[in-house]
Amino acid sequence: MLLSVLYIIGITAEAMTGALNAGQKKMDWFGVMLVASVTAIGGGTARDILLGHFPVSWVAHPQYLAITCIAGITTTVLAKWVIRLKGLFLRLDALGLVVFSIIGTNVAMTTGHPALICLVSAVVTGVFGGLLRDLICRRTPLILHKELYASVAFLSSGLYMGLLHIGVSDIYATIATLVIGYSVRMSALKFHWRLPTFQLEVEESLH
Amino acid sequence: MLLSVLYIIGITAEAMTGALNAGQKKMDWFGVMLVASVTAIGGGTARDILLGHFPVSWVAHPQYLAITCIAGITTTVLAKWVIRLKGLFLRLDALGLVVFSIIGTNVAMTTGHPALICLVSAVVTGVFGGLLRDLICRRTPLILHKELYASVAFLSSGLYMGLLHIGVSDIYATIATLVIGYSVRMSALKFHWRLPTFQLEVEESLH
């Protein structure tokens, strides 16, 4: 219930920031709805397909897709307002990331997958929306060389499973993961925490 | 039956224009067959995967894949002729778009999905082939800021379902949708009908 409300807040915020990216590329309304929806629910879709978990979430619940399309189009009118509230949207994005991670973990757990796949499921759910958005918008994916993002999904998933494993009830495990995961992500943004980068100075082709 | 014939004409035409894109990128014959096939049957493949509708169409009917590969390779010989007949291919593309939309709608309807998913199914079938082609050829997807395209798939699907809903027989609903969808697409090309565009002049990163 808590997760459902937060999930809807999360996909709405993701869809609105996704729509801004479509605007930077001068897309039409269809492009706006596509990029908004891919950003918001592309991660869950990739997870469901990889896990063979059909119907994928928005096919089972078309209202989610309606929300992301409407949020996208609304953003074309409210763009300046959304940009001015950048700080709020970064917070909602951080919240959404942890919510997506918990949901991704849950989907893999309830379909009987081992812990490693649950972690991967969380990361795919949290990260692939942004990855697909950047592929469609033809940008180098941001998540691959910026502040901790996939790592937050990984940590949140591991923390959540760990808490459940030691007997914490689902609701407390969820709240603790939300608080800690959100704090880690916001700290990463504030203090520019990043994973080590691998930089290779080779001009020639490697193939 | 009518749809099957039109479908084969449609994927052949799509494969031939897809092959021209491969030629612009100096691809080899494998690349030509890949881009031709992705353009022609990538939309239906994306639809089947998203709907969990296995086997996907060309796995169930490998002859479709054979057609698109042969059409692609044939185009390397007939390229000048295909370019000169650009007007014909635009017409065949418009026809194919409506055929793909009706088929996409049908696949979602017969697997018991609600109307919103049937509309999405039509759009994915009609549009994702071109989207994947542009991703492979590393171009900004054309369909996201040009004349009505996804909208035609959406309208065709809605019209087709509406006609069936008010009791029109399948064959008449199909013909009416083909005529009207085709006319809308050709008019959009002629009069440059476009969806409103969302343009955002922000240099800075939004993340």
Added chain:
Amino acid sequence: MLLSVLYIIGITAEAMTGALNAGQKKMDWFGVMLVASVTAIGGGTARDILLGHFPVSWVAHPQYLAITCIAGITTTVLAKWVIRLKGLFLRLDALGLVVFSIIGTNVAMTTGHPALICLVSAVVTGVFGGLLRDLICRRTPLILHKELYASVAFLSSGLYMGLLHIGVSDIYATIATLVIGYSVRMSALKFHWRLPTFQLEVEESLH
């Protein structure tokens, strides 16, 4: 058994060369693991999804994913060594290509698909990892205009099925395919064998 050992060698080598590509794009460790894994097991994943063959291989065997992630991170330390051993990695890549092709053929055969789909399954298994790697790294896919690569997957698959068809036992068919497929790939690299290229000099849009 032989194939399993060669498969693990193959995905390790593919993951390591994939990681080098991530390094050229200055990705962080998550990016390195993503690109390494996509390069090594993206082809098999694409094949399993297209064939509706769930669970996909690394979901059923998470250890493969662990291997590619570890191989990717290890490469960030051993990069110079990997680059210096370029010749060895080209050989391992050639071996991996044939192994992937045989496995792809087997997956399609054991799930009852016709020969054409088995050939496609081999090509997708062998080729899509590199294709997805290049899409994520935003490069024009190399395999679409370089030495024979997809063709080797196609030939290996056809040879393997042909040998089985005329009654050769699986182990001998596998060994013969490995030897011949590997030799063709290495010869293609040495003598620059390529498929014919389709080059189209048209500036204007084709749509």
